[in-house]
Amino acid sequence: ETGVTQTPRHLVMGMTNKKSLKCEQHLGHNAMYWYKQSAKKPLELMFVYSLEERVENNSVPSRFSPECPNSSHLFLHLHTLQPEDSALYLCASSQVVQGIEAFFGQGTRLTVV
Amino acid sequence: AQTVTQSQPEMSVQEAETVTLSCTYDTSESDYYLFWYKQPPSRQMILVIRQEAYKQQNATENRFSVNFQKAAKSFSLKISDSQLGDAAMYFCAYRGYSGGGADGLTFGKGTHLIIQP
Numbered sequence: 001e002t003g004v005t006q007t008p009r010h011l012v013m014g015m016t017n018k019k020s021l022k023c024e025q026h027l028g029h030n031a032m033y034w035y036k037q038s039a040k041k042p043l044e045l046m047f048v049y050s051l052e053e054r055v056e057n058n059s060v061p062s063r064f065s066p067e068c069p070n071s072s073h074l075f076l077h078l079h080t081l082q083p084e085d086s087a088l089y090l091c092a093s094s095q096v097v098q099g100i101e102a103f104f105g106q107g108t109r110l111t112v113v
Numbered sequence: 114a115q116t117v118t119q120s121q122p123e124m125s126v127q128e129a130e131t132v133t134l135s136c137t138y139d140t141s142e143s144d145y146y147l148f149w150y151k152q153p154p155s156r157q158m159i160l161v162i163r164q165e166a167y168k169q170q171n172a173t174e175n176r177f178s179v180n181f182q183k184a185a186k187s188f189s190l191k192i193s194d195s196q197l198g199d200a201a202m203y204f205c206a207y208r209g210y211s212g213g214g215a216d217g218l219t220f221g222k223g224t225h226l227i228i229q230p
Contacts, residue, residue: 033217035217040222041222042117042219042220042221042222042223043204043218043220045217045218045219048216048217055216056216056217088156090156090158092158092218101146101148101160101163102217102218103160104150104157104158104159105157106155106156106157107156107157109156
């Protein structure tokens with residue numbers, strides 16, 4: 001049983017839709033992350049929240065909008081996506097102490113049609 | 114910027130045999146952390162092993178061990194007595210020391226490990 005839970009597991013959306021991905025961690029961590037995993041590419045770090053403050057966004061397009069209301073919850077709001085945004089979106093959490101590994105959720109498989 | 118390279122897109126090994134997955138990385142930092150993650154078909158990324166760069170001793174976790182060569186910037190994973198449950202994608206990952214975790218992980222492209230019964 002994972003300490004990081006993502007919902008939904010699968011999502012199909014049209015390019016004009018608005019949807020949100022949700023992540024919840026039960027590990028008492030104080031940093032949360034969104035990663036994008038596309039076929040044949042390394043995992044790409046999208047957003048980092050450390051102590052509920054956004055640290056970096058790595059030049060992610062504005063059609064992706066993160067929200068971190070508290071240290072246990074992280075959202076990724078999606079708006080007017082493109083087909084190339086179809087991917088597995090992984091949430092992770094960790095403790096902001098050097099060397100502590102990240103714990104991942106099972107991901108949301110997103111398909112943009 | 115740091116980069117992580119896994120040169121083996123796919124590896125195959127007989128059950129009970131030993132297999133080594135390769136990873137090299139590029140960094141200008143002297144202190145950092147390296148990880149191997151496993152991603153089975155369930156898509157759950159699971160930590161296999163981690164290595165602190167300041168430690169000379171190679172990390173081991175049961176059947177999993179690493180060969181960390183800091184000067185060569187190499188970090189290979191050895192899986193002994195391979196089991197069917199080891200079949201998965203394996204990702205090598207890097208984290209810098211100074212960010213305290215706020216800089217996330219840099220991943221390689223992964224190696225698909227197949228276990229032949």
